[in-house]
Amino acid sequence: MIQVSGLAKTFSSKKGNVTAVAGVDFEVGAGEIVGFLGPNGAGKTTTMRMLTTLLKPSGGSAIIAGHDLLRASGDVRRKIGYVSQTGGAKPAAIIRNDIALQGRLHGMSKSEAQARTAAVLAEFEIEDLAERTSATLSGGQRRRVDMALGLIHRPPVLFLDEPTANLDPQSRALVWSHIRRLREEHGTTVFLSTHYLDEADHLCDRVLIIDQGRVVAEDSPERLKAAIAHDTIQIDVADAVDQAMDTLARADGVHSVTVDGYSLSLACDHADQTLSVLLRQLDLAQVRVESVRVLKPSLDDVFMAITQRDRTETAEHANA
Amino acid sequence: MHTFRETMIVFRDEVSGSLRNRVGIAIGLIQPCVYLVLFGPLLTKALPTEGGNAWRLYIPGLLVQLGLFTVGYAGFNLIPDMRSGYLERLRVTPASRLALLLGRVMRDLVLLMIQLLCVLAAGLGFGLRASLPGVAAAAGFMMLLGISLASLSYLLALKLPVEYTFAPVLNGICLPLMLLSGILLPMTFAPDWLRGISDANPLLYVVDAMRDLFDGQFTTRPVALGALVVVLLAAASVRLSIRVFGQRNS
Numbered sequence: 001m002i003q004v005s006g007l008a009k010t011f012s013s014k015k016g017n018v019t020a021v022a023g024v025d026f027e028v029g030a031g032e033i034v035g036f037l038g039p040n041g042a043g044k045t046t047t048m049r050m051l052t053t054l055l056k057p058s059g060g061s062a063i064i065a066g067h068d069l070l071r072a073s074g075d076v077r078r079k080i081g082y083v084s085q086t087g088g089a090k091p092a093a094i095i096r097n098d099i100a101l102q103g104r105l106h107g108m109s110k111s112e113a114q115a116r117t118a119a120v121l122a123e124f125e126i127e128d129l130a131e132r133t134s135a136t137l138s139g140g141q142r143r144r145v146d147m148a149l150g151l152i153h154r155p156p157v158l159f160l161d162e163p164t165a166n167l168d169p170q171s172r173a174l175v176w177s178h179i180r181r182l183r184e185e186h187g188t189t190v191f192l193s194t195h196y197l198d199e200a201d202h203l204c205d206r207v208l209i210i211d212q213g214r215v216v217a218e219d220s221p222e223r224l225k226a227a228i229a230h231d232t233i234q235i236d237v238a239d240a241v242d243q244a245m246d247t248l249a250r251a252d253g254v255h256s257v258t259v260d261g262y263s264l265s266l267a268c269d270h271a272d273q274t275l276s277v278l279l280r281q282l283d284l285a286q287v288r289v290e291s292v293r294v295l296k297p298s299l300d301d302v303f304m305a306i307t308q309r310d311r312t313e314t315a316e317h318a319n320a
Numbered sequence: 321m322h323t324f325r326e327t328m329i330v331f332r333d334e335v336s337g338s339l340r341n342r343v344g345i346a347i348g349l350i351q352p353c354v355y356l357v358l359f360g361p362l363l364t365k366a367l368p369t370e371g372g373n374a375w376r377l378y379i380p381g382l383l384v385q386l387g388l389f390t391v392g393y394a395g396f397n398l399i400p401d402m403r404s405g406y407l408e409r410l411r412v413t414p415a416s417r418l419a420l421l422l423g424r425v426m427r428d429l430v431l432l433m434i435q436l437l438c439v440l441a442a443g444l445g446f447g448l449r450a451s452l453p454g455v456a457a458a459a460g461f462m463m464l465l466g467i468s469l470a471s472l473s474y475l476l477a478l479k480l481p482v483e484y485t486f487a488p489v490l491n492g493i494c495l496p497l498m499l500l501s502g503i504l505l506p507m508t509f510a511p512d513w514l515r516g517i518s519d520a521n522p523l524l525y526v527v528d529a530m531r532d533l534f535d536g537q538f539t540t541r542p543v544a545l546g547a548l549v550v551v552l553l554a555a556a557s558v559r560l561s562i563r564v565f566g567q568r569n570s
Contacts, residue, residue, distance in 0.1 A: 054408060075414075077412055077414040084405045086408075087405050088409030089404070090404065090406045092337060092340070093337060097333070101333050102409070104329045105329060105414075106414065107414070149409060
């Protein structure tokens with residue numbers, strides 16, 4: 001649904017050129033929800049703005065919903081919805097009129113626009129706000145209005161730039177459920193940027209991590225976590241720490257063991273499967289186990305690992 | 321055809337937004353009359369015109385000044401729309417970029433024409449006597465001037481999207497334009513060097529032309545020159561601002 005190759009953006013100013021996006025390649029399949037992660041200034045918003053026809057790329061190309069981003073931006077605009085970080089509702093406008101205006105500019109007749117407005121108002125459960133102005137709404141309410149605006153023309157592709165930034169936990173959960181429902185009910189392809197790794201973890205089929213203008217990792221949240229960071233098993237034993245240490249260090253799938261008093265910490269792959277084997281071996285070695293805990297890596301661990309690795313490499317390049 | 325339809329959609333939306341701003345409407349209507357009431361009486365004494373009518377000299381200038389300081393400041397209403405993401409949202413729709421600009425400009429023109437009617441009505445009360453077809457033609461000049469000033473103001477707002485830089489730059493441009501247009505006093509009073517500078521001011525030609533039109537003279541050199549200037553200015557302004565408006569930048 002989205003094919004991006006070599007997309008790049010360099011801003012030129014009097015002080016010289018600044019490369020915001022160094023050339024990114026990726027694909028998003030129909031009906032996929034893909035998260036775009038990266039630290040501030042990594043190039044997320046710039047990429048998003050290029051893909052939504054707001055910013056002219058300085059290099060590369062992209063096909064969105066079958067249309068060429070550079071040559072057929074009008075066709076791309078017909079097929080995409082975009083909800084920016086700031087939203088887009090006119091603060092002083094009556095919400096119902098504002099949404100209908102968006103429909104009209106997408107080529108709908110007056111009655112069509114009214115009908116679609118009523119439909120999206122219902123879909124986002126904001127009918128009771130329809131006669132108010134967006135300036136009077138709470139952050140969570142406004143976000144739902146913004147999404148309704150972006151979806152008035154039922155686009156097959158939706159771009160969301162940090163859809164839950166500054167929202168309270170309930171509002172976030174509500175936005176997430178709306179995004180999932182879009183895919184379930186309409187097969188909408190969703191490309192969203194976020195700072196929140198738990199958001200990507202909960203919502204996304206796949207994650208792209210961008211750092212310093214390049215995509216540095218790309219996979220499902222589970223696989224990224226498995227590939228980059230290890231599971232951790234913590235085992236507290238009642239006695240025979242040395243014996244436990246020997247046994248565990250020799251076990252398959254265990255990368256390292258650290259000991260702190262009677263507490264052992266193991267880095268390993270697939271902790272769920274390894275655990276029962278480890279416990280049986282400890283039992284055979286006659287070690288008494290008091291408690292066991294399995295810690296799964298969060299996407300934060302992955303994110304830190306990747307972006308740090310990336311910086312180290314860049315620094316090495318610079319030195320060499 | 322699409323562009324026309326979309327222009328009307330944007331225009332209607334902008335008008336309905338403006339109509340909800342009651343204070344804005346009231347000030348917009350009162351302001352031009354304030355000039356007439358507070359400045360006009362001085363002028364009639366200061367400019368004794370032989371058998372003519374001082375109002376006929378002053379009101380064309382007042383109209384241009386009004387255009388400069390109302391429509392010329394239209395950019396101020398674009399800045400919040402940029403900040404809220406509203407303009408960007410419209411730019412992600414397939415709507416014509418020209419329509420997004422012209423819809424706004426048309427709203428500004430309607431307001432300008434209402435103000436113009438207020439000034440003329442008040443002027444009549446004060447003793448303005450002018451040629452009716454001439455005044456109608458002058459209104460046409462004002463429309464074209466309004467298109468230019470609004471487009472250029474939007475262009476400037478796109479380039480300077482924060483009030484604290486937009487406002488001083490705009491003032492810095494508008495003030496000399498006004499002083500050198502012969503709006504307050506005819507430039508015939510000016511020393512040569514000042515006249516030389518004012519010759520480069522398009523507003524001067526518009527004011528001169530409108531003064532002749534108010535007198536009922538349609539075939540004078542200033543009218544022809546003014547018409548040429550105002551048409552070229554409108555065409556160039558729209559062209560220039562549509563280029564920036566349509567750009568994928570920022």
